[in-house]
Amino acid sequence: GRDDQRGSRGRDDQRGSRGRDDQRGSRGNDDQRGSRGNDGYRGSRGRDDQRGSQGYDDRRDSRGYGEYSSRSQDSGQAPKRIFQVSPARRVAFQALHSLFEEDAFLQPALSALAAEAQLSNNDRRLAWELVLGVSRQWGSLVAHLDELLSEGCDSLPPEVLRALVLGAYQLVHLDRIPAYAAVNESVTLAKESDPKFTGVTNKVLKLIMENGLPELTKLSGHKKLAAELSHPEWWVKAQIKRCGIEQTKRIAAANNKAAPLSIRFSPKIDPQAVHERLLEEGAQLTPLKWANGGYDLKVSRPFALSSQRDRWWYVQDEASQLVAQLLEPRPGDQVWDVCAAPGGKSLTLLEMIGEQGQLLATDLHERKSNELNTRLSLFDNVTVCQHDGAKGAPDGFKFFDKILLDAPCSALGVIRRHPEIRWRRNISDVKRAAKKQRKLLESVALHLKVGGTLVYSVCTDTKEETTEVINDFLLAFPDFSVSSPSSNPVWDELYNDALNLNPADHGSDSFYAVKLMRTR
Template sequence: MRLPHDSLAFQMLGAAAAVRGVHEGTALPQAIEDAAAQLRLDRVRDAATRGAVQDLAYRTVRQFGTTRALVTQLVTRPPGALVDSLLAVALALLLEGEQGEAEKPGRGGYSEFTVVDQAVSAAASEPKTAHARGLVNAVLRRFLRERKTLMQTVSQDEEARWNLPGWWLTQLRNAYPDQWQTLAESVNTRPPMTLRVNTSRISVAQYLTQLANAGMAGTAVGTQAVRLVRAFPVAQVPGFAEGDVSVQDAGAQLAAPLCEVSDGMRVLDACAAPGGKTGHLLELADIHVTAVETDAQRAARIHDNLARLGQNAEVIVGDASRPKDWWDGQQFDRILADVPCSASGIVRRHPDIRWLRRESDIGRLINEQRRIVSQLWPLLKPGGILVYVTCSIFPTEGEEQALWFGAQLPDAIRLQAPGQLLPGTKAPETASGDAAGEASLPSDHDGFYYARFQKRA
């Protein structure tokens, strides 16, 4: 049975394929691309359908813990990979309805009858799942009948209640005994769409006027940051194609200014893809930037972003922890080390991270962070500044690392920096007791950690 591309059934089937990809270890953006290819969706002609598949997949992955627990309660035998994921997509929609969100205008709400009917149609349309259409119908109808009891049962399981792996919750409890529940709840909130205004071209006030003229509401939330009241596709954002603005979280916008660049400096942006911070550095001063990225495909995105901004940098495909393979021997005035990490601070934008990351990854990442910074330190001129950045909220990747660097790096002087930024909050007290730059920090941002070190002259 062929399903119309604009039907919920077709879109649920695509989302189920993407969700299955995450379950098998694929990052959600790639899993969505794989599902679109499998469904033969043209990027331009089927843009609306691709967008709907993406929305459904993201909704489901945000509630992965709850939906998986429900499927376990409702199905006595494993129903098969794709059927399992289709049930998860349908249950995620029904859960939103239970929470009062599904009927809100503009949120893509569907009645319970529609969700069940379309899930059954989706199952019936595929040879691999057609045998399970009766099962899908029975499971979803049972959920609707026994919802209260089922939700009480699965809520006893922490992973189902918080939609976070148990080890992740342990990390939060240990690090933030008074805030862990708020942080756990924050991962499933929808993040704001924040823009970085290129103030070398247009002021924030002028851009806010431009937004208003386009019928879009925005608020200044940082020196160059504007938060949109409602998210829009970037193609619709005024000035985006021309390079007047870039999409960048307000917390991430602190990195480039903390480098304190000035004209004529040589700056290294290590682990630079996709190039947001590279572009920001170049907007702040007339400098020479070397951007290093280990992945060739991600390095290509740096070129794309800089081309849109009308900027140039020396982009090198190389390993930041092996500078002997790419360094020309000339030291840098500034080094921005935005190192690989757990990405625990950006989960609300990337909900698959919590399910793809493993507790054993943390130790490996800590060692990699130390290796990168230790190898980059000799590349810094005396008097130069290195900025250490992670998009993590785990202290093992933040303050504990900064203390290790301060003890291990020769001639390192620790400078004032924001320290740990938690999602949606301003910076806490830094190690020195100062809320570094707190007055200028935005009020809603992702989780980041910042530390700065100067090499003694």
């Protein structure tokens, strides 16, 4: 249930809207970058200073950058206007090639590409908007584009389809982007990918520019609803079965919006000092509705703040904060955080157990364990090690008062933050994750003291990974039972046999958590 889940390669990655669920990206190598000028883009809502593309000559030097010199004037002919692709769009186009094909999240890839291209702040914001926006709206845009192509989107090479969707997104969803820039630069990207499709790309985008998106006439039923919601058909069917069509629409709409930035203060720093420093840096802080000690943070470029670089605060969604608080450890408790990376929940637990308690934080992966160790290095009462919880507790550890198992899962609950996840998952991934979750839960539960409590959580809402895992566990382990947290206004409102959170009703990521007690 962490943000570090990886997608499957090429599964569920459909390409058009003709009754298929999957849209493929491209593995093409688009390592050419355009000019270092920028659109002056400041976002999609009420921001100013946008400029379109420049009429640069499209010749490249050996590094892949344009020379930007005008065409020779001594020919007696007027120079031909060739649109150079702006750095932001070039980087976005490159990043989107891994929308379906790669395991890694898009955002780290985008950050690396933006740094390599030395994007300005404005260009970086535009590239970020384009990548996340296209990822969210891909299914919907492809379905509408399919209406305008006589042979459908399946007839296009992946790179050309990507350029077409990139242009359509700007025309439909970014009202501050000049239409000619969206069209001309997308046409250039398509031409670079396959010149045969230059004309059709230009024609389709001009139609959208003049008339907007067409009605969806080729789809019906669940396929049409999936296109309208820009989610995979299998997900739509599963959600309707789980919570009904109206709630499915509400969750999908919330998934297609940007997530808020929720934070907690470092346990090692005086909270008042952190609060004052953030205010001095121009931040707005609003206490979260349910998670005690958490805040909603609003500030320009939050990760450039010196307080963040000094690790005075860290990012953690409200649902994730609540999962750690649900364990309710007491000062002096022995606690095991089984799948602890990246460490946000461990920090919350350390707040609660105080210096008298002891925390074991483990993770399966070496890199994540090393990063976890660095993050928790300031605490003397924590042990960090690389370990597979499916094999039980590490050597030297036997029983714990409290265990938190935030299990690896399909991560469908964090679609707001990682919109590409929806296109990388299918029901097989869900079932495979549930099998691993059962093994983990059965292994770590044996290390819980009698009278102790264990919280099982996942950042998803599929029945296979939530209620079915718990029901099977309780049948196999009769010495465990579902427990309720202490009575207070938060748990009285949110906890009903389990914690079920979603972005539509709670403004948080989708999380499921249940509290179990060992009775004998």
